[in-house]
Amino acid sequence: MFLKSLGLLSLAALAGCGPQPARPPDAPAPNPASDYAAAPSVTEVRMVGAAPVLSGTAPPGAPVRLGSPDGAALLAAADPSGHWSLRLPPAAEPRIFGLSARLGKRQVQGQGYLLVTAQGRAALLRAGAGAIRLDPLRSPALTALDTDNGGAAVISGLAPADTLLFLRIDGEQVAQARADGVGRYGMALNQPLSRGAHTLEVSGDSFVNTAQVEVAPAQPLAAGPLRSQFTRGGLRVDWLTPGGGVQSTVLLD
Numbered sequence: 001m002f003l004k005s006l007g008l009l010s011l012a013a014l015a016g017c018g019p020q021p022a023r024p025p026d027a028p029a030p031n032p033a034s035d036y037a038a039a040p041s042v043t044e045v046r047m048v049g050a051a052p053v054l055s056g057t058a059p060p061g062a063p064v065r066l067g068s069p070d071g072a073a074l075l076a077a078a079d080p081s082g083h084w085s086l087r088l089p090p091a092a093e094p095r096i097f098g099l100s101a102r103l104g105k106r107q108v109q110g111q112g113y114l115l116v117t118a119q120g121r122a123a124l125l126r127a128g129a130g131a132i133r134l135d136p137l138r139s140p141a142l143t144a145l146d147t148d149n150g151g152a153a154v155i156s157g158l159a160p161a162d163t164l165l166f167l168r169i170d171g172e173q174v175a176q177a178r179a180d181g182v183g184r185y186g187m188a189l190n191q192p193l194s195r196g197a198h199t200l201e202v203s204g205d206s207f208v209n210t211a212q213v214e215v216a217p218a219q220p221l222a223a224g225p226l227r228s229q230f231t232r233g234g235l236r237v238d239w240l241t242p243g244g245g246v247q248s249t250v251l252l253d
Contacts, residue, residue: 040064040078040101040110045122045134050090052116057082059108062101066114069096069225092118094228094237096125115237117228121251127241130156130186131249139183142202142209145233145250149217151192158183159204168201169193197232211252218246 040058047053058064058078066074066086076086078101088095094117099110112126114134122134123144131144139158146154159165159179167175167187179185187202193215200211213233221227225240234252241247 038082039108040084040099042099042110042114042122042124042134044136045116045120046136047120048087052088052120052122054086054088054114054116056084056099058084058101059103062103062108065100065102065107066097067100088116090118094118094226094235096226096237096239113239115226115239115249115251117235117251121235123249123251125237125239125247125249127243127245127247130154130188131251132156132184133158133251140202140204140207140209142200142211142252144252145200145211145213147193147215147248148245151194151215153189153193153215154186155189155200155202156184156186157202157209159185159202159207163204166203168203170199171201213250213252218248221246 038057038059040056040062042054042056044055045052056064060078060080060082062078064076064078064084064086074086074088076084078084094115097114097116099114100107102108112124114122115125116122120135124132124134126132130146133143137143137158139160142155142157144156146156155167161179161181161183163179165177165179165185166173174189175187177185177187195215195217197212197214200213202209211233214231218238221238221240227238229236231250234250236248236250238246238248
């Protein structure tokens with residue numbers, strides 16, 4: 001497994017704990033026999049002035065909650081077509097949130113955790129998988145590197161839809177994959193990625209993307225569920241997974 005579960009739920013506050021501000025009425029609960037309630041999601045993060053503005057989807061009419069580890073929450077509501085948007089107050093440091101929507105008496109959790117930086121970088125952090133960048137980026141691009149302390153790694157990026165891709169690390173081809181129908185890809189390594197400096201290279205028929213990265217184990221998170229620092233290659237965040245392990249994500253420049 002990419003990350004070992006330790007049986008802890010230290011980030012439960014991201015999704016549903018803590019004080020709740022005034023909220024919109026409940027959306028009608030789906031009929032289990034005929035309706036499927038899609039989980040809420042963030043589809044895009046853009047900067048408007050100094051503030052990030054989130055856009056996403058949720059069941060039509062559902063109240064949407066963006067919760068932070070300290071229990072604070074921001075609320076929005078999906079319109080009749082299932083779209084919602086939310087403007088975050090400016091902040092100097094990267095922030096992590098859990099996303100959920102309420103249907104009837106139950107809370108539907110979104111996938112992963114949302115990371116948003118002061119500069120507008122944003123990604124969906126996924127335990128045991130590669131991060132999905134949500135800020136506007138031009139394809140093709142290398143977008144993220146995810147590692148655990150055992151050296152397991154996933155390289156993520158953007159490329160033309162359905163393109164066959166080849167990954168080289170320090171000049172040696174180590175993996176190949178195909179971009180999906182919307183132009184995203186993730187390549188999990190079969191062997192651990194050693195500590196130290198590495199050159200990542202992803203190539204397709206008409207492009208080559210490269211990135212220089214520094215791989216190092218994450219230290220224990222003593223001051224909260226998120227730690228960030230600028231490193232060779234981009235912004236690195238070490239974050240606590242729902243299983244209690246620490247995953248490191250580099251948002252590549």
